[in-house]
Each structure stands twice: as C-alpha cells, then as structure tokens.
Amino acid sequence: MGGQFGEITVAMQYLFQGWNCRGNEKYRDMLLDIGTEEIAHVEMLATMIAQLLDSAPVETQENAAEDPVLGAVMGGMNPQHIIVSGLGAQPTDSSGYPWNSRYTIASGNLLADFRANLNAESQGRLQVVRLYESTTDQGVRDMLSFLIARDTMHQNQWMAAIEELEQQQSVVVPSTFPKEKEKQEVAYSFMNFSEGTQSQTGRWASGTTMDNQSTFEYDGNPKPMGQVPSLHPAPPYVHDTPLFPDNL
C-alpha cells in the first residue's frame, strides 16, 4: 500500500497532476476522477489489513510474517504493527520503509506524466498479481481480483490518453523543443558499450525510428567525443590536497 507503486503513490500522483493541470480541462477532470478512486483503494486496503489483524493473537501475527502476501499486503509485517499501530494499517512498504513524496511525479507535461502513470499501473498490477499468486486466502484473492481488474482498466486508460497526446504532438517528450538545437548526429544511433553484440539484432538498431524522423544506426565501437577532462587546482581557502611537485 505504501510502496513506490502503491495506492498512496498513484492517489497523490494523479491528484497533484490534476491540481497542477494548466488548461486541458478534459485531462484535469479525468486525473481527479482516478485520483479520487485511488483514495478509495487506500481505504479498502487499510480496512482489509485491519481486518486481517483483527483480534489476531501475537503468535498468529508472527506466522503471518511467513506468508509473503499477508506480510506484503500488511505493509511490512514487523513488530511495529503491534507496538506502534496497535493492529492498524500503516502507510509503509513491505519492508517497513515509509512512503515518501519523491515517489510522485507531476512534471506539468502530460505526455511525460501519462507514461509515468502507465508505468505505475504496470508495476502495480504486476505486484498485485504476485500477491494473488502467493496467497490462498479466498477473501484476500477476491479483493485482489478487483484491484487487478481496475489496473487493467487503468493501463488501458493511460494507453488511450497517450495515443491522443502522441497524435496531437509527436512521440518524443517534449515535442516543443526545436530539433536543430539538439546534437542530431547522435540522436538516432545505438551505441555498443558492453561485451556481446546481441543488441544489434533489436528493433532499436535498424529500421525507421519510432518518431518517423530518421533511421536507427548501430555504432559497434563508439569513440569518446569529449577531450580528456582536466580540472584546475582548488583555491587555497578550500584546503583540498595540495599539488605534489611531480604534478606541477
């Protein structure tokens, strides 16, 4: 619930994207719709966790820790559920690490952000499916199958919104930066920097680029372009290591 792609992240992410939305009311409204839905999901999970913890004797608590799904759903099955929250849900991830707002993305560029949202729903559905696989509790599975279905919708939703935006702009974010200002000689070449050349067979190494602006090239042996970096000695008041005679 409180992990990087948990319900708290998407709820906050969609609401902040909506509140920061400048114009484009259709998207603003959609973002606030789904952001509000995610708050409801947080409540669903918090309630389910509290119910799972209901009047569970300490031993059971500990056994739960050995069932990855309960442990994970409970947001970190550790002594803190007894000591700190008194059998209540906590907004942390399954290792007890607190949720933090660096997880949320709201850049002001909707195409960039909708790709963040599609990723969040992809990672999120993957995780919920893994939870489903690792439990046999029918009540938990039933609730998870609801979340899995909603994530199916949300992935479809973001793909639809991305398609709309890509048709109005271009596929490269941001679409408004003038092409001539980027170093075009390296804008479409794949560079081989590790051992092995299997990557040469990929779609990204030949054929038309996805933005239909050029053709993919494969550079099997990229050369360094910059000169060897050289730094001046630090000024005395910084008290870095003094230069040694053999470096003067």
Next chain:
Amino acid sequence: MGGQFGEITVAMQYLFQGWNCRGNEKYRDMLLDIGTEEIAHVEMLATMIAQLLDSAPVETQENAAEDPVLGAVMGGMNPQHIIVSGLGAQPTDSSGYPWNSRYTIASGNLLADFRANLNAESQGRLQVVRLYESTTDQGVRDMLSFLIARDTMHQNQWMAAIEELEQQQSVVVPSTFPKEKEKQEVAYSFMNFSEGTQSQTGRWASGTTMDNQSTFEYDGNPKPMGQVPSLHPAPPYVHDTPLFPDNL
C-alpha cells in the same frame, strides 16, 4: 544528476535490469550497453560541474545559486559544495536531497520495466530541455544539447523495444495472468468520482479498449460495492481505546 530521473538513476536501473535479466540475451545485452553509457554521462556531468566550480570565488558560487540551471546542474547549489565536497560534484538533486535506490526499478518483467525506462527518459529529456532554456552559458548549452539528443534516441529505443514486447505478449502487464481470475465487470469501465464530466469525452470513456478485448464504458455515478467496513475491538493486551458503553 542525482535526482529521481537523473543519470545515476537510469545507470543503476538499466544495469540492475540487465543483471537480473533471465534469458532473453538480446535485451540483457542492450540493457548493459545503455547502462554503461549512462555511467559515462554521470562522469560527463560530474566533470562539467567540477569545471563550473573551478577556482570560482565564493561570491561567484553564490551568484551561481541564482542561476537555476547552474544551481540545478550542480545538484543543489548550497554551502555544501564548499564545505563538504570542496568544489566537487555531489550525487544529490538540486535541493540537496541525496540520490537513493528506491528510484530504481527492476521488476523482472521487461515490458513493465521498459515503460519505466520510457518514462525516465521522457522526464529526463524534459528536465534537460528546461535546464537548456534557463541558461545562456554556451558551453553548458552545448553539452546539454548532446544529452538532449541521446535522450531522443533513448525514447525511440524504448518505444521500439516496447513495440516488440507488446507484439509477442499483449499490452496489459503482466500478460500471463488468466483473464477469468480478474473481476471482469469492472475491467473496462471509467468511473466518474470528481465534479464535472469533461472526462466523458476522452478516448478512455468509449470505443474499443487498447487491448482489443472489450469496449470502454463510462460510469457517471459509481456505487460503492463493498459493505460498510466494521472492525472488532482490539484485544486487551494492545491497550487501544476501550469501547464506550454507548458503543457496546
């Protein structure tokens, strides 16, 4: 450099995705190629920052803090550059917050992760473009135009890899979870949870779904499905608030 979508994040993210890659050597090799390239970008930025700081007197340091691009490129232009790192680059973001590994994503599912990568390159190019816009230093702009071009390639690269995977699997992640196990009645409906109905006009509210499995529905007035949650009182050894007579 050390922000959520900085070079350190993508370098670590691509390397961990590659090292954790199970089979599919083509993708493993590609991930290690680009991960290695990103390490070189970290070095480029660290060197540029150190050069910008070269023998700069304290006053200049402070002025730099007023130029958002220098401030941001320098990863948090604060007194720490003089006091802590002695005019060296630091792996932090522009508010001095340290880079941390919760920024990296390697789920084991390549389609999910390539969407994370496309998002990272979209957010990253957007940020570099904003840096470009806010500085007039020609040396900095020149270096940024190189990074902007590489991010153009990287966005194209991930779109190409995503297309490959979506053709082999389906577009919903994970593609291997049996459809009948999810609550299908809510798998394709858009729910209106905020004031306003502009969201009804979006592509996500009607027409064929992106996975070609169904049709988008719009639910203007969604009803709660679950029952009102009720929790048992906590066991005495937890020392929660005792029930009041009027609640017994």
Next chain:
Amino acid sequence: MGGQFGEITVAMQYLFQGWNCRGNEKYRDMLLDIGTEEIAHVEMLATMIAQLLDSAPVETQENAAEDPVLGAVMGGMNPQHIIVSGLGAQPTDSSGYPWNSRYTIASGNLLADFRANLNAESQGRLQVVRLYESTTDQGVRDMLSFLIARDTMHQNQWMAAIEELEQQQSVVVPSTFPKEKEKQEVAYSFMNFSEGTQSQTGRWASGTTMDNQSTFEYDGNPKPMGQVPSLHPAPPYVHDTPLFPDNL
C-alpha cells in the same frame, strides 16, 4: 504543505486514525470528516502555489526565493519548481525534503492520538501565523487567515475530544495498564539532572499530581539505581575486538 505538520500529514493522519478505528463510531466519523477537510486544504494550497507560480518569469522565481513566505508556502522554492514540476506545487517541505509517512501517527489509542492531533494543529497554526507575518501579499494573507481560523477550530475540537476521553478513562495513557505493575516509587518524582534548580519552582515539582493519584516530589540529587553494566566478550564468529591480556 509537505512538512511534518503540513496539510498532507494531518490529512493522512486523521484518515488512517479513522480507518483503523475499532468501534466508537462517533470518533471514526469525526476523524473522516476532518481528514476529508484537510485533503481540501491540500488542494487549496496546491492551487495557490500554482497560481503564485503562474507565468512567473525565471527572475521572479528567484526573487520569490528571497521572500520566506513565498518560499515556504511554495514548499521549497528551489530550481526544482522550474526543472522538475514545471511551475507546479510539490509535496515537499520548504527545504525540498519530501513528505514521508513516518510523520503520521495512528496508534489505535484515541487519547494518545488526539494529543498528537492537538500538537499537530498547534504547530501548524503557529507556522501559518509565521507565514502570515512574513508576507504582505493580501491574497496570500486572506487565504492564510482562513487556514488560521480553521486551526483555531481544530485545536478547540481536539481539546474537546480529549476532555471527553479523559473523563471516561484517566489522564495517563494508556489508562488500562494496572498501576501495581509499574515501579511506583519513581512514578511521581521529578529528578534534577542538570545544573541549576529553577525547575524546583515548577508546578511539576510539588502539589497534587495531574492524575490525582499522588503528590509531586522533587529529587535534587538522583542516585543511579542500576548496577554498573558489564557485557560478556562477543563470540569468536563475530570477530569483534579480542580481549587484551590486561582485561582478562
């Protein structure tokens, strides 16, 4: 907004306290009322911040950084508002540190938690008043005077709820732990551990204790009760420092 006592904290804190509430529906309903109100306050602030940032040229951005109230209200006026969020609000505090869920408290014991809430509203109103004092922008002041008034209500509200609970239980949390199980000889004495004895003149050093169970004592020269701690050497497989001959 994203600080330790910002609107995000209280919104999450009240909602989690409500969702984890076991019985006592009156409190559960009240917690969800005010938690929902706080989400609206987050929206108000996010919108105000985005409006303050509206079409502000870069220079103005930077000047804003020199006005503590704008800086603080904007949740960390640093280059990230241009580079990362594209002139949108961010859920961070005024030094750019992200909000995190360790700020929220939901212990399951309502008297303990209502004291946390009274503290949060006290710190929060104090901070908003300081913001009010440090700006002269009438629009900002007008909005802040609304938040100040609501915090007046919220402090009154928590004091009222605390009074109710203290009358039903006792004033010491938790009230359900048997008195004879605590070391009563030190349960009501104030111990002087620093230089100076001005603390002896305080209400806490004499007179009836607040729980009406005893009388405050003042111990001007407390004696250590435990024996000098002694630890066994670590087992060899831990490879701690070996004991030196003169310690054997």
Next chain:
Amino acid sequence: MGGQFGEITVAMQYLFQGWNCRGNEKYRDMLLDIGTEEIAHVEMLATMIAQLLDSAPVETQENAAEDPVLGAVMGGMNPQHIIVSGLGAQPTDSSGYPWNSRYTIASGNLLADFRANLNAESQGRLQVVRLYESTTDQGVRDMLSFLIARDTMHQNQWMAAIEELEQQQSVVVPSTFPKEKEKQEVAYSFMNFSEGTQSQTGRWASGTTMDNQSTFEYDGNPKPMGQVPSLHPAPPYVHDTPLFPDNL
C-alpha cells in the same frame, strides 16, 4: 529506542527545546533536566539490548526475531545485528529504519512544544506497555516497569506545565495572534465532510468552545467558498503540455 517516539527522540527534543529557550529559565532548566534523564534511558536500553544479545548463538538470534518484544526492543532484529553491529545495539526502529531528526520538535513556542512532549510520552508509554505485554522475560519486564513509571511522571509533568502556560496565555496556540485577523466566521464550526452524522453528537459540535470565546456550531452540509480554480497556461520555456485547440 530509535523509533519516532523512542528515547533518542525525546532526549534530542527536550535538549533542543532547552537550548533554544529564550528567557523563562524555569522551563529551560526543566527541559535540560529531563533531556539529560532521557540520555540515561538510551544508555539503559542500549545496555539491555547488548546484554540480550550477549553470546547468543545465531539460532537464538533468529528465534528472538520471533518474539515481538525482543525484536522491537532490539531496534529491528534483523541480520544487521550480527553483520553490521556485531551484537551491539543500533539507533534504529524495529523495522531497521534509522532514527532521523525530523522526529524532533522545537518550535520556540513552549505551549506548542509541551503538547508535542505530552504526545511523545503518551505514545511512548503506550508502546512500552505493549512491549511489556508481549514478553514474559522477567528481567525485561522489570526494566520496562521502570520506564513505564517514568513515563507516568513525564505525562503528569507535561500536563502540569501545559496548565501553567494555558493559565498565563490562552489555550489556542499561538495566543499572541490578533483574533480579528483570522476569518472568524469559520473559527468555531464543525464541518461534516464524510457520510454519517454521528460526529454531530460530539462535544466539539455544540456547547461553549474550549477557549471560552464562542459556541461550537455544526455545519451538516458545508459549501465550497472559493471560486473554481483556474490556472494560466505555462510559459513556453517550461515546455508543459501545449493547449489543445478545443481549450483555446
């Protein structure tokens, strides 16, 4: 020990409140007395933990992890106690999350801070009582009964100090902000924002307010006061999403 309300937090919190105390020597001295006492409590716990770990074979270590009290007291019973600290105590919480200084509160306003302190001692005593309940080790229980008794005193102490301050100032923090500057029409009304109206029966919804300045009102159907927010499009150099024709 290293949790949000552990001994490290209160030790640091009381010392910083004392060091930052401007005038009011009686409170400064009292804060340094109790802050110093809390450092002694940190030593007590660190020693007890190290003794519990004394020459414990690995297996025992692991079993300990299954006893919530040992696990929690030990500040996160995880492999780190063997690998990192060599059977020594660590300043972390029971999920291994490090203590950090955002837990401490020192606002400069003593009434606000004493409410923080009363909350900390309430949460702290609650947690120690829960530890007591979940262990049967007589040595641990004996030591915990000492801490429980001291927390009884500390709760009484802060209530006494709060009473003193509330009598000199008023109960609303800060007491020095002129009443006419806050939006008084919303300063004393309870607003119903969630389903259900049980909250109407609470002390906070009718009767004289706790500051004796007014009467509690209950607003069963609060109306939004602000106008619908509208934001300008972002300036071009920010490269947010361009406005679509149908929004112009």
Next chain:
Amino acid sequence: MGGQFGEITVAMQYLFQGWNCRGNEKYRDMLLDIGTEEIAHVEMLATMIAQLLDSAPVETQENAAEDPVLGAVMGGMNPQHIIVSGLGAQPTDSSGYPWNSRYTIASGNLLADFRANLNAESQGRLQVVRLYESTTDQGVRDMLSFLIARDTMHQNQWMAAIEELEQQQSVVVPSTFPKEKEKQEVAYSFMNFSEGTQSQTGRWASGTTMDNQSTFEYDGNPKPMGQVPSLHPAPPYVHDTPLFPDNL
C-alpha cells in the same frame, strides 16, 4: 550490497573522488581503477543473489530469511524480492533500507578521503567475514573468500596511499591550516568527562603526540570555558512563548 559500506558505496565513492580529483593524476587513475573494480563486484553480488533466488519456491524464500548470511547477502530478504523485484537483486541493505548517496564521501582532500576509504574497506571486510562465518553454503563461501582477499588488498592499498600523503603533508587534516589560528591550549589535552579514569592509562593521555608537535596532557577535571549562554527574547512576529513577568 546496498548497505553503508557495501559495494555500491565504495564504487560511487571512489569514482566521485576520482572525477573530482584536481591534479595528482596518479591518485585519479588509481581511484578510477578501483572504482571500476567495485562496479564489477556489484555485478558479481547481483548475479549471485539472483542465482540464489533462482527458481526458489516461496517456502524456500522464507527459510532463507532465517539464514542471516543469505538474508544479508540478498540485501534484505523480505517479501519485496518476490513482489517487487521478481526474484532479482535489489540495491538495498539487509533491512530493506535503500542505498543513498549520503553514504559516499568525496571531500576534495585526499588524505581525509583515503581515511574514509580505509574505514570503508575495514568495515566491509569485517561484514563479509561475518557473512562467511554464518553460512555453510560452499559456493557462497567461495565467492566471499574472493571478496575478503580483495578487501585485504584494498586495506593495504589505502594504508600505502595514506603513508605517502602523510609523508608529503602532515598527519593532521587539513595540513594547510596555520597552527597559530587554532586555540592551541586545548589542541593536545585529553579531557575526562565520564565516570572512571581508566582512559588515563591510554597512549592518548601521555607521551609525544602523533603529529610530533607536542605532548599529550590529561585533564582529569575539565572546567567549562564559555560563559553561561543567554538568548534574547524572540521578536514578536515569531510568536514564540512570551516572557513571563518573573523573567522580566
């Protein structure tokens, strides 16, 4: 792997020290050599972890959690390895806490930094030895014995580099600060601040100081030098606690 002294820390630390190196090419080259080696160690560990997780059924996962070496090597054996990373390695420590860049040190002063590096390799080898001791898996032990040997080299390497620098400069960092500017009367005396006087028998309490500049003194009863601190009342606009009459 992702702990404070794990391979990620030293890799980043050595690379940043090298990239920020101003002159002294011999050290720059050496730092980049060893930094690159550490990246290879990260790959070795990531691969070993993924292999350990290879097709392990859930139960086995959980059992692993009870073997401190596997748990620790795996960087936090918790449900996240199944739910989040799909049986892949994660850049976290053994309690699931993410690696962060505040762990890395690059001050610009090589003698200071080489001492940081010697410490990192000392803590690191100690931890790997403890891992070795707590597992009986021959494959793991074989790999660890390689890392232990490399840490032996790295400790020797940093001691050699430190010796070189201490001979060119002096042993006190930084060596370039003029002696007369420090308060010399307290520059070489050991002060007894805790009960007991065993510390008087140490090498640091008598004899020539290590920098050959003076003689160690032992001050058994240090006197406070500063005056009692006194602070002015805060200005009204800060709304701190007002001064009470008896403090005027």
Next chain:
Amino acid sequence: MGGQFGEITVAMQYLFQGWNCRGNEKYRDMLLDIGTEEIAHVEMLATMIAQLLDSAPVETQENAAEDPVLGAVMGGMNPQHIIVSGLGAQPTDSSGYPWNSRYTIASGNLLADFRANLNAESQGRLQVVRLYESTTDQGVRDMLSFLIARDTMHQNQWMAAIEELEQQQSVVVPSTFPKEKEKQEVAYSFMNFSEGTQSQTGRWASGTTMDNQSTFEYDGNPKPMGQVPSLHPAPPYVHDTPLFPDNL
C-alpha cells in the same frame, strides 16, 4: 551540526561504541569521555546559532543565506528557521536534510571503528576549517578555532589508539580471520581497470605490503575469473517476462 560528520554524529557514534564495548574498559571509558564532550559541542553550536539568529529581522536572515559560513553553521539557512523553529537551531545539515542514525558506526570491532572515528574527525576538521575561511565574523572564528583545536586533539587521539590496536593485532581488519580461508592469489595485487597506467607508480603497486605479509603486484590487464553468468527463467507464478522462442 547535523551533517554526516557533524557533532551529533560523533556524539552518538562514540557513545554507542562505548555502550556496546565488550571488555576493554580503557577504551570504553575513553569513548564515553569523548562522546560526552561532543554533546557539549552540540550545545555550543546550538547556542551560537540561536545567538546568531537573535532578533535578526527577516531581511538579515535572508542575507545570512548568502554567507556560506552562516548558512552552513546554521544547519541549512532556509525559511524553516523562521517558520518551523522560530529562530532556533535545528539538527539538520546545511541543505536542510535531517540528521539520521545511518551516519553512526559501531561495529563491535574497535580497530575498524577507530578508523571510522579518525575519518570523522578528519572530515569534520576540514569542514570547520572551510567554515573558518569563509566567514570574517570574529566571534564565529573564535569559536571555530576552539573546535579546530579539539579536532586536532581528536585526530591525534584516534591515531594513538589505532597504533595501540595495530600493535596488538595486525593492521588488517578483522585480524582474527584465518589467512588460508581467503583467496590468497588475489590478496595483494593491484588491478588496472581504467585507462592510463599512472597508478602503477604508486606505493600500492610494488614493494612490501603494509601488513608485511607479502609484496604488492601490479596486474596491468586483469582477466575475468568467473564464468559468464546465466540465470534460470523465473517460475511462472512470478510473472516475469516469458522466454521468447529464439531464446529457448
């Protein structure tokens, strides 16, 4: 004050090392002496900061932000000093990042930990010297010259204690791990992994090793020792990317 090598870190670090000390009373007593001294340094700094902030009007606050020494000494001169702490000191670093306990080191092996302490005092004195250089305030310089002198003593002290321990054990930590268990063929060779061979001229590439156990070797062209890693496909329940036909 609240940075990685600030007074809070060393105070906590020395106290925890002392409290966890098993036997060797001479070191335990010494650690508690110096740990207690560092607490006094925290008080000194907190008081100095509060005095610097004394009745400073807002403007002055802001100017201070432009003086790196005041900014840094004040632990992050940002709006929080007015809004949050009411002109009081805060336990954060100069970018407002909170102090956290992952900064402290107490491994149970004193030689390892004393190297950590020597590093902390080296980084710490370097930072205080840089503060001294960047201010012209005579009162601040006077106080800093006291801290600089104490750090001179503390560096000498740890070097003395390290010499004692290295004479009783050996210089490699831990000294108790049997040599034959490490892969000795790589225990003393320096490996060239980056471009350039200047590192070959260093003391670490030839001559007797610092532990007098062997001779340094230089490997100009190290060969990979392990086999190419290969991982099994993930089990189906993890829902990683399925293997593609061309990988079967």
